[in-house]
Amino acid sequence: MGTTERREREKEQRRNEIINSAEKVFFMKGIENATMDEIAEEAELSKGTLYLYFKSKEELFHAICSRAGKKLLGMFEESIKYKKNGLLKVKSIGQAFYDFSQGYPEYYDVIKRADSMKICDCENSHEAKKAKEQGEETLGLLKKCVIEGINDRSIRSELDPEITSIMLYGMSKGVIQIMNEVMPETGMPLIQDKKLFIESFFEFAGYGLNNQK
Amino acid sequence: MGTTERREREKEQRRNEIINSAEKVFFMKGIENATMDEIAEEAELSKGTLYLYFKSKEELFHAICSRAGKKLLGMFEESIKYKKNGLLKVKSIGQAFYDFSQGYPEYYDVIKRADSMKICDCENSHEAKKAKEQGEETLGLLKKCVIEGINDRSIRSELDPEITSIMLYGMSKGVIQIMNEVMPETGMPLIQDKKLFIESFFEFAGYGLNNQK
DNA sequence: AACATCAAATGACTAACAGTCAGTAAATAA
DNA sequence: TTATTTACTGACTGTTAGTCATTTGATGTT
Structure with missing residues (x-):
């Protein structure tokens, strides 16, 4: 039955x-x-x-975080398909992050907020833990691509994949966050041309990652 | 009288x-x-x-933000003294930011949280506006150093100072934030060796900024 | 069909807290 | 001494997160 x-x-x-x-x-x-x-x-x-x-309003919030994280991870996975080497995959993850922030601003906001919360409500919240673990998984995907890039010689071999992937993830988060800030008084966005800005960032990061020359 | x-x-x-x-x-x-x-x-x-x-609990919070921002700006200003060129100044600002996050973790936390808040409570809160403006001033200092670096040829001349300074500030914030995160379950920090991590970041950013070679 | 059992849902209730305001106290001026 | 202005008070209100004794309704049993 x-x-x-x-x-x-x-x-x-x-x-x-x-x-x-x-x-x-x-x-x-x-x-x-x-x-x-x-x-x-x-x-x-x-x-x-x-x-x-x-269990609480916060747990409900974390459940939404979890959804947002799932969406983000899905976009990362989608973005690296058919990319020829590790470096291109890393770049496309960055691009996917940007697209996520623009395409799902509410989800982006939820993740941003969760990131800035005090360390570990994980103790008592199942959803918070789930959301955190999703973050780890996402970071793991990025790390995998960095390793792939080192192996296929598209990324400098001196780089430590663990450190580099965490650094890239942090940098991307920070860059996308500041990109979306607005100025006091006027309320104008700090960055007018977001596409130019994010491209500049990719180029900048490319100098640190790239193997040729 | x-x-x-x-x-x-x-x-x-x-x-x-x-x-x-x-x-x-x-x-x-x-x-x-x-x-x-x-x-x-x-x-x-x-x-x-x-x-x-x-006016409210939030305004009191923003007053603390303002103090924290003042401290940070002071540390930035102190750090660039006696530095020989723009690139070194930019790097020392990064170092000061790291020192701030380690030396004044509560202030760092307050700034982190304020950054992740929804855009502009500035309308009704005098303190919030003050804190935001402080952020602009801090960013302005960084921009000044980038320009100096371009003029003294320590920083690549192709870079746009406005974009580059915002990018650097965002990157630094993101990198320092992720550096202080902890893993779910274990509660272990994501990064064990913070000094190595931040140094790796400086080196990485150096590739994007540096003029020689 | 009548009854027993159990899970699902309810909404009135409590506790905690942000914010208010009529009233008091203290300092200064007359 | 008295009047006036300024600073302060704390009891009160409204709102909201979270609880729990009770009810509803579905499933299984005789």
């Missing part, structure tokens, strides 16, 4: 519906200003039910 | 004492968990008085 299995499926579905509603409210009102009551209303459930599926 | 002037001075001092107390509580309990009641108690004032000096 597949009752239990069906129950399990339905539960998973409810969970996802709740995350959907949370996304709507979080992105509409901003993370701070969103309330659990609103999310409950959006999900057409009582607040109590929300807490049957998620 | 200098009563008004003295009053002004005393007011400024109270303000600073409140920020001192807020720092203590914020850093002790974490920014989210700190309460205005605790800060009031620490400052030996009533909560109502706090609100005579600061």
